[in-house]
Amino acid sequence: MTSTVLVLNCGSSSIKYQLIDPSGPTVLAKGIAERIGEPDGRVRHEIGDDVDERDAELADHAAALDDIVTAFDATGGLAERDLAAVGHRIVHGGDRFSEPVLVDDDVEEVIEELAPLAPLHNPPGLTALRLARRALPDLPHVAVFDTAFHQSLPPSAYTYALDRELASTHRVRRYGFHGTSVSYVSREAARLLELNPDDANLIVLHLGNGASATAVRGGRSVDTSMGLTPLEGLVMGTRGGDVDPGVLTYLHREAGLSVDELDEMLNRRSGMLGLAGANDMREVHRRARAGDESARLAREVYCHRIRRYVGAYLAVLGHAHAIVFTAGVGENDSWVRSHALAGMRRLGVEVDHVRNSFVSSRAHVISPDGADVRVMVVPTNEELEIARQAAELVG
Structure with a gap:
């Protein structure tokens, strides 16, 4: 068998x-x-x-x-x-x-049609x-979609305040990404907290070359930082996250950038690469320690954006049992974890610096005992989540 x-x-x-x-x-x-x-x-x-x-x-x-x-x-x-x-x-x-979904030629065609969105x-x-x-x-081939977990977003969270008919015609809305990772991490965090996933309120920070924040209430996504495409939200390796849309029309008029050039800039030449000249956070840290002011500023921008989303999602949830770091930077970068949550003690959020410096491949808590909001590091396992969903689909 x-x-x-x-x-x-x-x-x-x-x-x-x-x-x-x-x-x-x-x-x-x-x-x-x-x-x-x-x-x-x-x-x-x-x-x-x-x-x-x-x-x-x-x-x-x-x-x-x-x-x-x-x-x-x-x-x-x-x-x-x-x-x-x-x-x-x-x-x-x-x-x-x-x-x-089981993949056939028709599914491939639809995935290709959706390529402009990612x-x-x-x-x-x-x-x-x-x-x-x-x-x-x-063999059966199964496609598991990062956007699927966020189908639970309420209309107030996924709707953009744009021309209604235009947005409906072109399916413009917030979809969210990293859903496979967030689904896995949410269940693991609830298990570590000894809570039923249906009872856990979490803020999941998936920080890798791509980065996102998600507010999870009772195992369901209720808000997330990425939008129609993976460009919105946190600062990422080569993507800048949130940016005033007027910047793009301004650069089109004043710098003569075409739509394709703007798309290239947003996807491949922004974020940490655009700010610091490197998209690998380890290299950014190295440059900052060597006195590179651009790298130092890039780190501060990166952490400030995370802090802003954490504060917003604490308000969305009303109360969070835990803030969960995951993915490459989230799991391994103690500097980012401590600086991203700095100054939030009055909101019940605090990082214990000794626990934060502890290196482990297992899920662990990095907040002090008695903290109102636990801060955790939970290694993601998107591959296991995909394997479970694929196996369930094919029986």
Whole structure:
């Protein structure tokens, strides 16, 4: 009886994969191809007892996926892995997909149609999906959408104050992203708090190259920082988050930037890269410690934006049991965690600096005993969440 799911989690500059038996759960293999399209590409494959870590030229996502398949070929190939399905993370499902779906040619076409809403993510995710369907044609392929968790947003949260008919015609609304991660992290945080997920009020800060904040009431998303596209909200690696829309029309008139040039700037040349010249927070920290004032300012802007959203979502929820940090920066960057929540003691939010400096791969609390609002670090596991949803769909 087949029991494992191969999960492909395709981001804007990486492909993570895991081979998972979700009933355990047990991870049988995992790896990552990262810094895709950059000169210093890197891959790590862990398959059984074999570990392969090396520099690699990863021109695009197709090259990265080929490297992953080759790694499995070296240890018997995917055909020997007892696969029940292949699960794919797809960022934008628009208003067409509110649940996981079996992929066919029609689904691929819709995902492609939605690419303008997530230009950094849907195209590479679709590339991986098409390549995997060709490589493993006899297996069901399941698309799991980052937007699905946020389908619970109330109209007051997802509606933009735009011309009603125009917005309706073009399906302009807040969709939200990182839903797969937030869904997993919310349940894990509730478990650590010894609460039923239906009773937990949480603010989840997913801080990676992409970053978002989500207010979760009783296991359901009620507000989130990303909008129609993944551009809105927090400061990110190459995306600036919130910006006055008038800035774009101003730059169009005064700097002569075309729509395509503005789109390129917003998606690929803003955020930490635009402010500090580097989109990797570790490099930004290094530059700031070396006295780079641009890097120092970039860190402050980054944390100020997080603090602003936390305050807003405390108001939306009325009361929060916990603020939860997750993803690459959220899980590993103690400086960001402490500075993002600085000055919020009167709101019941405080970080214990000793606990915050503790490095662990497990979920843990970093607020002092007795804090009104617990502050937690909960490692995300989007791959396990995707594997569970894919396995449930294919039975």
